[in-house]
Amino acid sequence: MAKKYTYYPGCSSEGSAKHLDTSIRAIAPKLGIEIEDIEDWNCCGASVGELAAGKLTNAALSASNLAQAREQGDQDLMTPCAACYLNTHATNEHIREDDTFKNDLNEALAAAGKSYDGDLHVRHACEVLVNDVGLDAIREQVTNPLDGIKIAGYVGCQTVRPFAATERGGDYDSYDDPEFLDDFINATGAEAIDFDNATSCCGGSVSVMSPDKTLHLMKKILDEAKEKGADAIATPCPLCQTNVEMYQDAINQKFGTDFDIPVVFYSQLMALAFGMDASKDAALHQNIIKADKLVAKAKT
Amino acid sequence: MAEQKYDLGFARYVRDNIDGGDKLSMCMQCGVCSGSCPIGTEMDHGPRKLFMMIRAGMKEAVLKSNTMFNCVSCYNCVVRCPRSVPVKYILHDLGRLAITEGYADRKEVENSRFADAFWWSVTKFGKTDERLVTAKYYFSGGIGEGIKKGMGNMRIALGMIKTKRMHLGMPHKTKKQKNLKAILAKATEIQDRTSGAGER
DSSP states (O other), X not given: OOEEEEEOOOGGGGTTTHHHHHHHHHHTGGGTEEEEEOTTOOOOOTTTHHHHHOHHHHHHHHHHHHHHHHHTOSSOEEESOHHHHHHXXXXXXXXXXXXXXXXXXXXXXXXXXXXXXXXXXXXXXXXHIIIIIXXXXXXXXXXXXXXXXXXXXXXXXXXXXXXXXXXXXXXXXXXXXXXXXXXXHHHTTOEEOOOTTTTOOOOHHHHHHOGGGTHHHHHHHHHHHHHTTOSEEEESOXXXXXXXXXXXXXHHHHHOOOOOOOEEEHHHHHHHHTTOOTTTTTOGGGOSSOOHHHHHHOOO | OOOOOOOTTHHHHHHHHSTTGGGGGGOOOOOHHHHHOTTGGGSSSOHHHHHHHHHTTOHHHHHTSSSGGGOOOOOHHHHHOTTOOOHHHHHHHHHHHHHHTTSSOTTTSHHHHHHHXXXXXXXXXXXXXXXXXXXXXXXXXXXXXXXXXXXXXXHHHHHHHHTTOSOOSSOOOOSOHHHHHHHHHXXXXXXXXXXXXXXX
16 A cells, blocks of 8 residues: 655756666655656755845746646656755745735746646655655564664755754654654664754855865764764765765864765665665765775675 | 955845745844854854845845855754744845856856856756766866766776666756756746745
8 A cells, every 4th residue: 555656856866966866766666655756846946046046036936846746647746866855845835925026926937827826735855765665664564673773864955954943844753852853763773862953054065165164064964973983984975975975085084083974865874774775775986986895795 | 465345235135035035034143054064164154144135135145155155955953943044045046146247157166057057957967977976077067077087987987887776878868868967958938037036
């Protein structure tokens, strides 16, 4: 009795976060999640689209995705990407609350023969796992518990802020001290360490353009993970994963540290714990800093 | 120091035209926003001070500050503000105003250069090609800077290529290119017609 969702993978699924997309698609059927991609999805505008193009034009990107998703049915729209979720959910809620905004976007959509009236529900994959799937169903799938592995659960910002504690955001966790990621980690049989920097910022897109301003933010995250003996950091966010992983060399160079900590997605941990293939399903070969301890746990 | 100019209509302008600006009058200057900001130390003025400067009519100083361009979009300020002022939204729209009104140089401000490279990919392909956006951004500051930034990040690029996380070959595109282009063109037309901001 799988539940069907329309799926929005987002641009990073075709580049820097392929391993998130691969592992989500691998674990979904095991958790009773049936996904159907938005057939011709486009970019959400990320954090900077608004600066380049303005609020309405940027929101038109999300409106295009929402209109297409609605053509495919009224099932909930799910995305595993923090930025895709934030933009799509925010635009959807704004359409529901503000008729002028809705009319303007519909006038834009009409240029391609499309329309959207705001009746979909946009949901983050983590919220779906908490509210629709549930921890018990996750635990039930674990055939290869990751015991002996210590993981720092790093949530980041936009996965939970500003919607995780709102009603339409699923009201599933808090902004400053979320528990869902530690619950996911513990469900796989690994041990979630007590991680104070769980919602510290990695610098987001500023880290991509001006890392000199933000390396110290990522250092703080890595410092605590290392100090507390984490074998790896696990995150739900594509940009957090890439930033915290790829800048370790630059951080080591700037601060004289010797970080070499794997940064994985929670979904990669789940695929592994569900007894699935370390490469084909968990996509652990796509982490730049190899998670050798995790790969060694693989069943196949 | 140049004489400070005051524009006493600026606060009203922000209230009526900036995204979230109508909530600015709720600000009680507690400073939770500035204290919650991960890289507030990079800013000329924290959000709290910037908001007071808006009230004081310091239009030029506000729009010439680098505050808006150092926002990391972490939303700490948004969820923590005890008066529900949508701080991040106001900052981003002020940043856009600073650029469209020429207070910040579109070709100088890193965020703006990055945003323009990003938007180029979105309008051209319908998607973000991370590789091309990064390259375009690196070289937007000139050939010399492009080569320097490219060389500096060579190891990262190689790591991404080795793990097949940097797409090689033709960019991924939406299937029906015409549709999104028509929607975006129309949205821009409406935005210009209604002067864009202030709808939230």
